[in-house]
Amino acid sequence: MGDWIPRVEWVKTQPQALVASCIMLLDDQDRMLLLRYGPGQAEASGAWWLPGGMVDEGENPWPAARREMGEETGIALGAQPCLIGIDHRADVLGTGPVVDYFFAARRAAGQRIRLSLEHDRYAFHHPVDLPDRLAAHHRTLIALHAAALAGRTVYLQEGLPV
Numbered sequence: 001m002g003d004w005i006p007r008v009e010w011v012k013t014q015p016q017a018l019v020a021s022c023i024m025l026l027d028d029q030d031r032m033l034l035l036r037y038g039p040g041q042a043e044a045s046g047a048w049w050l051p052g053g054m055v056d057e058g059e060n061p062w063p064a065a066r067r068e069m070g071e072e073t074g075i076a077l078g079a080q081p082c083l084i085g086i087d088h089r090a091d092v093l094g095t096g097p098v099v100d101y102f103f104a105a106r107r108a109a110g111q112r113i114r115l116s117l118e119h120d121r122y123a124f125h126h127p128v129d130l131p132d133r134l135a136a137h138h139r140t141l142i143a144l145h146a147a148a149l150a151g152r153t154v155y156l157q158e159g160l161p162v
Contacts, residue, residue, distance in 0.1 A: 017088075017097040021065035022052030023077070024084060024104045024141075024148050031124035032145055033107070034131065035072060038120035043093070048123075049135035050102070061101035069105075073122070074114030077105050084147040087140070087156035100156075104148035 025033040035051055037044040051072045055064040062081040069077055085102035092098045113122050125131070127142045134141070136159045143161040147154040155162050 015097060017099050018092070018095060019055040019061060019064075019099050019101070020052060021055055021061040021068060021101045021103065022050040023065050023069045024050055024102060024144055025069070025073075025075070025107050026104065026148060027107045027124050028109070029124070029126075030145075030149060031126050032141065032148075033073070033113070034123055034125055034134075035115065035119040036121040036123075036131075037135070038118060041118060044135055047133050047135040048131045050141075062103060065101065065103050072116045072119060075107070075111050082148075082151075083153050085144045085154045085156055087159055089158050102144050104144075 023033075027033070033051065034048040036048050037046065039045055051069050052065060053068040053072075055061055056067075059067075065081075066077045069075055082104045083101065084104045085100075087100040087102070089098045089100070115122060123131075127145045130138055130141060139161065140156060140159045143154045143156065
């Protein structure tokens with residue numbers, strides 16, 4: 001009986017993790033949209049990655065991904081999520097664990113991309129022509145792209161397919 005503690009106290013002893021959400025936006029040629037981080041983005045400056053970012057307090061991963069897509073590209077996504085990947089990274093830049101959710105969407109014909117101040121370039125890439133400097137592993141994007149095309153979900157650890 002002495003080992004029991006109230007749930008609110010027990011929860012404080014459990015691991016804490018940040019949560020992020022990204023979108024793999026595919027065009028009509030199955031190329032994925034990548035954004036390049038602009039100057040002033042610390043270590044990420046000049047690196048390419050998918051649109052996305054951190055989930056805000058009280059926000060769910062899919063609405064967060066939609067919000068980030070709108071903020072970073074000006075593209076509004078529909079309400080239906082298509083989960084293609086989940087990643088667990090034990091420690092990201094000394095901030096501790098991060099759980100990443102990856103969703104796929106299709107670019108509608110005529111949708112224009114308007115970059116936020118966070119990014120200075122965008123491009124659509126096939127897995128065979130990825131930029132050299134990515135914010136994470138090439139294998140991550142390759143696995144996520146394959147999952148998006150197959151309509152399945154891939155589980156990643158430290159950014160790599162398991």
